[in-house]
Amino acid sequence: xxxxxxxxQIARGAVAMGFQPWVPQQENxxxxxxxxLLSLLFQVLLIFLGPMRKRSSSPLLRFAVWSSYLLADWVxxxxxxxxxxxxxxxxxxxxxxxxxxxxWTPFLLLHLGGPDTITSYSLEDNExxxxxxIGLLFELSSVIVIFGCSVxxxxxxxxxxxxxxxxxxxxxxxxxxxxxGSIKGFSNxxxxxxxxxxxxxxxxxxxxxxxxxxxxxxFMEMTISTQKLKMVWDIxxxxxxxxxxxxxxxxxxxxxxxxxxxxxxxxxxxxxxxLRFICSGCIVSALAIFFSHDKGGxxxxxxxxxxxxxxxALALDVAAMAMFLFSDRAAVFLQESRRFKWLGRLTSxxxxxxxxxxxxxxxxxxxxxxxxxxxPQHHSTWRRWLMMAKMRSIAKKLRDLFFxxxxxxxxxxxxxxxxxxxxxFIFRGVKDDAxxxxxxxxxxxxxxxxxxxxxxxxLKSGIMNSRDYExxxxxxxxxxxxxxxxxxxxxxxxxxxxxxxxxxxxxRRRLISETLxxxxxxxxxxxxxxVSAKMGVWLSRYQDTRDHVKKFLANQGLDHDGARRQLxxxxxxxxxxxxxxxxxxxxxxxxxxxxxxxxxxxxxSGVWKEMLxxxxxxxxATTHIRQLNRxxxxxxxxxxxxxxxxxxxxxxxKISSGQPG
Numbered sequence: 001x002x003x004x005x006x007x008x009q010i011a012r013g014a015v016a017m018g019f020q021p022w023v024p025q026q027e028n029x030x031x032x033x034x035x036x037l038l039s040l041l042f043q044v045l046l047i048f049l050g051p052m053r054k055r056s057s058s059p060l061l062r063f064a065v066w067s068s069y070l071l072a073d074w075v076x077x078x079x080x081x082x083x084x085x086x087x088x089x090x091x092x093x094x095x096x097x098x099x100x101x102x103x104w105t106p107f108l109l110l111h112l113g114g115p116d117t118i119t120s121y122s123l124e125d126n127e128x129x130x131x132x133x134i135g136l137l138f139e140l141s142s143v144i145v146i147f148g149c150s151v152x153x154x155x156x157x158x159x160x161x162x163x164x165x166x167x168x169x170x171x172x173x174x175x176x177x178x179x180x181g182s183i184k185g186f187s188n189x190x191x192x193x194x195x196x197x198x199x200x201x202x203x204x205x206x207x208x209x210x211x212x213x214x215x216x217x218x219f220m221e222m223t224i225s226t227q228k229l230k231m232v233w234d235i236x237x238x239x240x241x242x243x244x245x246x247x248x249x250x251x252x253x254x255x256x257x258x259x260x261x262x263x264x265x266x267x268x269x270x271x272x273x274x275l276r277f278i279c280s281g282c283i284v285s286a287l288a289i290f291f292s293h294d295k296g297g298x299x300x301x302x303x304x305x306x307x308x309x310x311x312x313a314l315a316l317d318v319a320a321m322a323m324f325l326f327s328d329r330a331a332v333f334l335q336e337s338r339r340f341k342w343l344g345r346l347t348s349x350x351x352x353x354x355x356x357x358x359x360x361x362x363x364x365x366x367x368x369x370x371x372x373x374x375x376p377q378h379h380s381t382w383r384r385w386l387m388m389a390k391m392r393s394i395a396k397k398l399r400d401l402f403f404x405x406x407x408x409x410x411x412x413x414x415x416x417x418x419x420x421x422x423x424x425f426i427f428r429g430v431k432d433d434a435x436x437x438x439x440x441x442x443x444x445x446x447x448x449x450x451x452x453x454x455x456x457x458x459l460k461s462g463i464m465n466s467r468d469y470e471x472x473x474x475x476x477x478x479x480x481x482x483x484x485x486x487x488x489x490x491x492x493x494x495x496x497x498x499x500x501x502x503x504x505x506x507x508r509r510r511l512i513s514e515t516l517x518x519x520x521x522x523x524x525x526x527x528x529x530x531v532s533a534k535m536g537v538w539l540s541r542y543q544d545t546r547d548h549v550k551k552f553l554a555n556q557g558l559d560h561d562g563a564r565r566q567l568x569x570x571x572x573x574x575x576x577x578x579x580x581x582x583x584x585x586x587x588x589x590x591x592x593x594x595x596x597x598x599x600x601x602x603x604x605s606g607v608w609k610e611m612l613x614x615x616x617x618x619x620x621a622t623t624h625i626r627q628l629n630r631x632x633x634x635x636x637x638x639x640x641x642x643x644x645x646x647x648x649x650x651x652x653x654k655i656s657s658g659q660p661g
Contacts, residue, residue: 113167126178132178136172181259229650264327476607485524
């Protein structure tokens with residue numbers, strides 16, 4: 001095929017100086033120019049949108065990343081096909097394309113290699129690394145065919161070869177990164193058995209990176225040795241401040257994200273840095289060759305597109321190098337290196353000025369009563385009321401209509417403490433659990449499986465009699481966790497009629513209880529895979545409970561507080577057999593409302609803390625990791641915090657298998 005193509009060129013006698021096409025340039029090749037620019041555009045979008053997805057839970061952003069990720073490869077393949085089709089003999093017809101199109105072809109190979117900030121959209125994409133490798137053979141063969149057909153009349157042979165080298169490197173980098181993020185690749189790159197952490201640490205990033213290396217098998221749901229577990233606890237330290245502890249957890253999850261979803265496995269290796277300089281050098285050389293060459297035979301639009309492709313490739317390379325230079329992984333290397341310590345100080349100063357989020361730092365929330373009140377009725381009065389209401393009321397009703405909203409609970413600028421109250425509350429609770437487990441390893445099973453029993457046991461004296469204690473204990477030991485969650489969610493919502501009193505601590509516990517109650521209900525309904533494998537059963541129970549509450553509140557024109565008052569103390573109006581969840585919730589709320597505000601919210605917040613940690617521990621590691629490219633979840637931080645402090649599933653597995661702690 002290549003020989004026939006070259007013979008055709010000789011027959012046409014089109015060998016000339018400059019950019020003279022071997023056949024007259026076609027006017028109908030505009031689609032090639034368009035798709036080349038589109039391919040470059042998608043690379044620009046992906047390099048900047050890719051890192052944003054770990055910092056945002058916005059569905060719109062996820063859609064933008066997903067569509068750009070899919071269209072980038074599709075457009076590059078389309079452009080390659082169009083160029084092949086325009087190459088005269090290869091296309092099976094008499095038409096051909098200008099030689100400049102042959103120079104553009106290796107840029108498509110470069111684009112198929114993708115930007116450094118995103119290699120896979122989901123974990124499942126990593127498992128397709130072998131298919132991606134086979135794809136390289138087909139793409140490269142197409143580039144070679146096009147290059148061979150244009151070699152006799154192409155004055156840009158050297159520049160084309162340079163871009164081919166860059167394209168092959170980029171494509172191989174992406175394939176290797178996909179392999180490293182796959183189960184097989186991740187498992188084959190575990191730290192050696194004799195891996196030992198540093199004796200001392202100059203940065204929190206280095207401590208987090210060593211813990212990440214030690215816990216690598218755990219992220220793939222494998223067990224790790226007791227010796228490595230103790231190393232993790234020694235690095236994390238019991239006396240660590242809450243703010244530093246949460247930062248270390250964020251760093252560890254960020255290292256996991258980089259390995260699973262970016263080219264970090266390549267970029268932060270010695271070979272990776274060498275390849276970066278080779279690629280940049282090749283692009284600069286190709287740019288210099290094109291800049292110095294006579295372009296008299298080219299259309300102005302083709303000159304502009306070629307410069308855009310060259311400068312775009314160089315800019316993307318520089319941007320990727322800058323992003324990785326200021327990354328957490330680079331900070332570990334630079335701050336531990338003697339030769340580049342000055343650069344480490346520079347990047348540290350930059351991070352102190354500008355601190356990008358490592359996850360969304362938001363909690364999505366769902367309220368059952370808001371859901372019931374917010375569903376539109378099948379009559380026009382709802383729309384008429386919306387039109388007449390004030391803007392504030394419209395916003396509130398719309399919030400209730402969609403009933404799930406993102407509320408910035410974790411970064412209140414008015415809080416002057418090291419950590420927002422919610423995170424501080426969770427950290428101290430997990431730390432208490434870890435201390436209890438260290439003092440008696442036999443308690444680890446109870447700590448990991450408690451859903452409110454431990455706080456009830458601790459607070460039972462003085463605030464409840466034995467009968468109330470036994471009845472409440474049954475409510476947190478239900479066989480079905482979803483039933484317990486729904487029951488306590490409704491009970492907590494009814495108790496919110498009380499403003500929490502004057503004490504600051506009580507008000508905080510009240511707010512924490514409300515946040516965790518609505519957050520866990522959101523996980524149950526919208527992220528059911530994080531709570532249980534029985535998604536259908538859980539959703540069915542939620543829908544049944546919602547229907548019962550909606551039926552109970554029907555046709556009364558109530559707002560949220562009015563609905564709470566309507567539910568409070570109405571046990572006589574609820575059928576226990578048909579509405580068991582609602583009946584138990586009202587019963588619990590009635591008991592809680594009789595308690596003093598301090599003990600009440602201490603009890604409720606403690607129950608929700610135990611339900612949160614129970615859910616975090618029972619969720620699979622791979623399910624947690626899947627959330628990292630969607631902005632992350634608070635429950636994932638709780639999960640890894642427990643493992644770091646020795647109060648999680650890893651320690652439970654050691655005790656269950658009979659290994660010493």
